[in-house]
Amino acid sequence: MLVGTSIAMSGCILDDIPIGTGYAAKYLCSGLWISQIDEQRLTEDFIAPQVAPLPLIWKIDIDETSHTVTVRDRLFGSQNAKTAYFREGLGCTLIHDKTLEELDRQIPYEMTYPNTDYQSLWPAGDAPIESLHPQFDHTLLESVIDEAFAEPEGVTRNTLSVAVAYRGELISERYSDDIEPASPLLSWSMAKSITATAAGILYDQGVLMEDADVLVPEWRDDARSTIKLQNLLQMNAGLDWNEAAQGDDPDQGYGLFEVPDMAGYYVDQPMVATPGEVFNYSTGSSNLIASLVQDKVGGALSDYYEFIQNHLFKPLNITSAIVEFDATGQPVGGAFHYLSTRDWAKLGQLYLNNGEWNGQQILSEEWINKTLTPSNSNPLYGYQIWLNTDRGFWPSLPASTYAFRGFQGQIVMMLPDYDLVIVRTGVTFNNEGASSTSDPAGIQALALGIIASLQPE
Structure with a gap:
């Protein structure tokens, strides 16, 4: 996906702004309303490093009522603005030339809503793990998972x-x-x-x-x-x-x-x-x-x-x-x-x-x-x-x-x-x-x- 770039706002970097605003709007919209991740973490830790140097000039508008996220840049205003729209059960969509009403007409008549079983164990349900598995050295296993969440030098893992x-x-x-x-x-x-x-x-x-x-x-x-x-x-x-x-x-x-x-x-x-x-x-x-x-x-x-x-x-x-x-x-x-x-x-x-x-x-x-x-x-x-x-x-x-x-x-x-x-x-x-x-x-x-x-x- 998008890779880090230098700070110079010239050449192909200017051409990349419309992609960057679309990336940011779509990612932020889905991260907020699907994954329920904090806005600051999404923008600063997840999105900004991926679209640098766009964050130096972006403007982000989040509308909690309409469930839309719009990202534009301060150089060209609305010219490169992108809006992502959240629909329950369908996630977020960059609207491009559609209205929200047109997108709403796509919504299925009957949606599936989860009926989560918290009594049965995985994979039948979503009850918590009840006991340690006897086939594993869980002290070693947990230390291995500790390492998966660690942040080694030169890498930002952000393991979720x-x-x-x-x-x-x-x-x-x-x-x-x-x-x-x-x-x-x-x-x-x-x-x-x-x-x-x-x-x-x-x-x-x-x-x-x-x-x-x-x-x-x-x-x-x-x-x-x-x-x-x-x-x-x-x-x-x-x-x-x-x-x-x-x-x-x-x-x-x-x-x-x-x-x-x-x-x-x-x-x-x-x-x-x-x-x-x-x-x-x-x-x-x-x-x-x-x-x-x-x-x-x-x-x-x-x-x-x-x-x-x-x-x-x-x-x-x-x-x-x-x-x-x-x-x-x-x-x-x-x-x-x-x-x-x-x-x-x-x-x-x-x-x-x-x-x-x-x-x-x-x-x-x-x-x-x-x-x-x-x-x-x-x-x-x-x-x-x-x-x-x-x-x-x-x-x-x-x-x-x-x-x-x-x-x-x-x-x-x-x-x-x-x-x-x-x-x-x-x-x-x-x-x-x-x-x-x-x-x-x-x-x-x-x-x-x-x-x-x-x-x-």
Whole structure:
């Protein structure tokens, strides 16, 4: 996402202001009214470092009555102003050229409101962990989690939560002071794995095929007609895309914060490579997959909302999930999903269970196998999930390890060799640059420590 810049307000930095105001408005809106995080912490600790030097000139207006956040800059006033609007159950949306009344007309007639079970233990309910698991050295485990919340030199970790599930049982969890077990937390690119899951459900129903012809009508009469769903899932569609949020041609920044139609922005990109040959990580690709799923289930925001609730979240007793939508009413399949740490762990457990949940096959084993098969264009990537093929991603962890991964250290890691699911969320900044550490959030160290705390039977 957005990276730190110098203080000089010139060149491409001026061009980045509209992206920065959109980032700030959207992040602050969702952080306030979805995650319930303190405004000062959001602006000063989470947002400002990411959009520097914009905070020197920004003006933020929060309207508690209309549930809107507007961010503008003091150089150009309203020219670069962005407003994000919060809708209960749907999160925040940058309004662009829509009115609040137009966005309200997208709201489903019937919304799902959580009926949280505080009597049953995870994953059936949300009762607190009752006892220490006998299979773990909990003194060691807690010291490992202590380290995950520590702030090493050169890194600002801002760890928000850590949870560990073993053999389908939640055995440890911890949260920062302002985060609760029920707090929905930002996915960033972990949303991509949920989007692939939604596509897999439709695949299992025979509705959405990997090799379907002409995914998008606009591609019918040109070379893009050869792009298959599998290419989108494996990030090798061959379309021009720069996964950057600022600077020259920041497609990710434009595609998330500058345009009302996020999937449409990706659809309009030209082809620059043969589908299937070149890996090019693309949030736009995931946004298009989500849009394709929405089209197959009815086409409206309400149709996608009902589909994802009834076919994924409700069967797993996921009560916190919020999928955010763009101004056109399409799901932001590449970035903006919010779930509690416990609910993220349920999704990880679903994959570790090979798609089965309480006797119901939510995802077929066939789809799980496809998801976890390395692509030809990148052996470390399957269907919107990162793989540890030949230990190429986490050298000290088993090759069977795989994960949902997101910006700033979001992860749901599955370790089949140990029957473990590990969730870590945070807002991590590598203050000394990429060369200081390749794992500023300490993900591999966390996983290794948890494994070390697991005692032999």
